[in-house]
Amino acid sequence: MPALVDQHWPWWPLLPLYPYGRRRTLVRELIPGQVWSFEQLQGIFYVAVPIRMTVLRLREGLLLYGPVAPTRELLAQLRQLEASYGPVCTIVLATSSGLEHKLPLPALARAFPKAQVWVSPGQWSFPVPLPLSWLGFPPGRTHTLIEDGLPHEDQLVWESLGPVDLGLGRFQEVSCLHKASGSLLVTDALVAIGAEPPELFEADPTPLLFHARDRGDEPLVDSVEQRRKGWQRLVLFASYFQPAPLEVLPLAQVWSQAFRPGFRNPTSYFGLYPFRWQRGWQEAFWALLTNGQPRLQLAPVLERLVFPRHRGVLLEWLRRLSRLQGIRQMVGAHYQAPMVCTGADFASLAAELEARPWAPSSGDWATLAAIDDRLLEWGLVPGAGPQ
Numbered sequence: 065m066p067a068l069v070d071q072h073w074p075w076w077p078l079l080p081l082y083p084y085g086r087r088r089t090l091v092r093e094l095i096p097g098q099v100w101s102f103e104q105l106q107g108i109f110y111v112a113v114p115i116r117m118t119v120l121r122l123r124e125g126l127l128l129y130g131p132v133a134p135t136r137e138l139l140a141q142l143r144q145l146e147a148s149y150g151p152v153c154t155i156v157l158a159t160s161s162g163l164e165h166k167l168p169l170p171a172l173a174r175a176f177p178k179a180q181v182w183v184s185p186g187q188w189s190f191p192v193p194l195p196l197s198w199l200g201f202p203p204g205r206t207h208t209l210i211e212d213g214l215p216h217e218d219q220l221v222w223e224s225l226g227p228v229d230l231g232l233g234r235f236q237e238v239s240c241l242h243k244a245s246g247s248l249l250v251t252d253a254l255v256a257i258g259a260e261p262p263e264l265f266e267a268d269p270t271p272l273l274f275h276a277r278d279r280g281d282e283p284l285v286d287s288v289e290q291r292r293k294g295w296q297r298l299v300l301f302a303s304y305f306q307p308a309p310l311e312v313l314p315l316a317q318v319w320s321q322a323f324r325p326g327f328r329n330p331t332s333y334f335g336l337y338p339f340r341w342q343r344g345w346q347e348a349f350w351a352l353l354t355n356g357q358p359r360l361q362l363a364p365v366l367e368r369l370v371f372p373r374h375r376g377v378l379l380e381w382l383r384r385l386s387r388l389q390g391i392r393q394m395v396g397a398h399y400q401a402p403m404v405c406t407g408a409d410f411a412s413l414a415a416e417l418e419a420r421p422w423a424p425s426s427g428d429w430a431t432l433a434a435i436d437d438r439l440l441e442w443g444l445v446p447g448a449g450p451q
């Protein structure tokens with residue numbers, strides 16, 4: 065594990081969360097009359113990233129894939145869709161491990177008491193395994209995908225990625241092809257990262273401006289360039305936790321720059337800014353895109369922490385997707401959507417992942433590798449498995 069991580073890593077996540085209970089929803093119609101995106105900002109430590117719920121129009125009404133918080137604003141917008149296309153009939157939580165998608169489910173299900181709820185197999189809780197009803201999933205109308213069947217199979221094709229044993233629980237994600245629109249819905253497995261900040265940040269660019277700075281006592285300045293800079297740094301945080309060009313500062317140095325006049329407010333985190341970006345950080349961002357455009361890819365966090373010893377499981381899923389008829393775009397729970405693609409793109413991705421070194425441990429990947437090494441050392445994740 066690099067010295068920087070050892071010295072400073074443990075404390076910096078213990079800092080304020082965003083967006084402090086305020087949550088806006090951006091609704092976009094992705095495919096007219098068929099598919100809608102409901103995006104909210106979700107904060108984990110310093111990293112506030114958009115999270116998406118996708119709404120599909122089915123013959124029976126609306127299907128919600130990937131729950132987000134049922135704020136008054138979100139419910140008002142969903143009621144408008146219901147008036148045109150029928151009631152919310154099905155809510156799907158398609159991941160067993162993605163906490164940010166799991167937490168909003170109970171409240172969303174309560175807002176639609178007539179909807180059937182489907183969840184990925186292998187839902188788990190830590191430190192004590194609890195039954196689904198104790199996790200807030202409504203009893204009597206919660207079903208497990210695959211184990212209890214699959215909903216709307218005449219209109220949807222379901223494909224499971226995993227399960228993969230993570231030690232404490234499992235990773236499993238069930239993707240879904242909406243045949244009418246050619247939309248493949250995924251949760252965390254695949255991403256398409258854009259160069260520009262998502263539109264959701266237009267309502268509140270604070271998280272971008274925060275990261276666009278170089279010191280804690282530098283004021284938050286709003287400009288197109290600062291928003292773009294902040295977005296690109298946020299993507300690097302979310303992708304690698306601590307990419308190679310990011311130095312995490314000692315607490316004493318962070319403290320010395322904090323609480324200055326003009327910074328004694330939560331918007332600027334009281335001037336607490338424990339990062340210093342080294343030259344070359346932009347190259348790390350651009351490497352996540354192809355010629356400045358989004359590309360279909362596996363998120364580095366998943367490659368290094370979920371699939372480091374299970375590449376075969378991922379490749380097999382990608383090849384199953386490549387054989388599906390009629391994929392025209394992918395809609396993930398994070399980043400750019402819709403991402404125009406066809407089945408052939410999933411076959412190409414599988415071939416590319418098979419050909420290059422898997423789950424690297426150096427450069428930008430060093431922190432993810434160090435976390436994996438530590439989990440292995442503590443016996444919290446299983447060691448060698450199928451490749």
Ligand SMILES: [Fe+2]
Pocket residue numbers: 162164165251252397398
């Ligand atoms: Fe996620």
